[in-house]
Amino acid sequence: MADRRPAGEEIRRAVLGEAHVNRSQGTATEFDRGFVDLITESAWGTVWASDAIPRRERSMITLALLAGLGNFEEFELHLRATVNTGATREDIREVLHHVAIYAGVPRANHAFKLARSIYAELEDTGDD
Known part of the structure; x- marks a missing residue:
C-alpha cells in the first residue's frame, strides 16, 4: 500500500x-x-x-457537511481555508442556503453568524 x-x-x-x-x-x-x-x-x-472533484467544490462540500452536522469548530477552520481553495463568499452563501433547506435553518443560521464574524476578521487583517 x-x-x-x-x-x-x-x-x-x-x-x-x-x-x-x-x-x-x-x-x-x-x-x-x-x-x-x-x-x-x-x-x-x-x-x-x-x-x-476540484478543491473548490470539495471545500464547499466539506463546509456543507460540517455546518449540517453542527461541527462548527471544524466549519470555522475550513471556512478560513477557502482563501486557499478558491471558494468565494458567494459560493459559501449558496452552500449555506442549501444547508438551511436540507439540514435545518438553525444550523445554517449559526453557520452564517460564524461566517460573518470570520469574514469581518479577515477583512480587518487583510487576509481575504
Missing part, C-alpha cells in the same frame, strides 16, 4: 495553511499522534488528494 502521508501533508498545508498545520503538529501528543497521522493519510492523502 502506498504511503499517503507525504501527499496528505502537502495538501493539508496547501488547504489549511502552514501556520495551522504547524500548530496542530506542535500540540500533538503521544496519545493523539496516531490520530493526526490517520487524518493526514486518509482525509488529506486519499480523499482530498483525489482529482475527481
Whole structure:
C-alpha cells in the first residue's frame, strides 16, 4: 500500500495553511499522534488528494457537511481555508442556503453568524 502521508501533508498545508498545520503538529501528543497521522493519510492523502472533484467544490462540500452536522469548530477552520481553495463568499452563501433547506435553518443560521464574524476578521487583517 502506498504511503499517503507525504501527499496528505502537502495538501493539508496547501488547504489549511502552514501556520495551522504547524500548530496542530506542535500540540500533538503521544496519545493523539496516531490520530493526526490517520487524518493526514486518509482525509488529506486519499480523499482530498483525489482529482475527481476540484478543491473548490470539495471545500464547499466539506463546509456543507460540517455546518449540517453542527461541527462548527471544524466549519470555522475550513471556512478560513477557502482563501486557499478558491471558494468565494458567494459560493459559501449558496452552500449555506442549501444547508438551511436540507439540514435545518438553525444550523445554517449559526453557520452564517460564524461566517460573518470570520469574514469581518479577515477583512480587518487583510487576509481575504
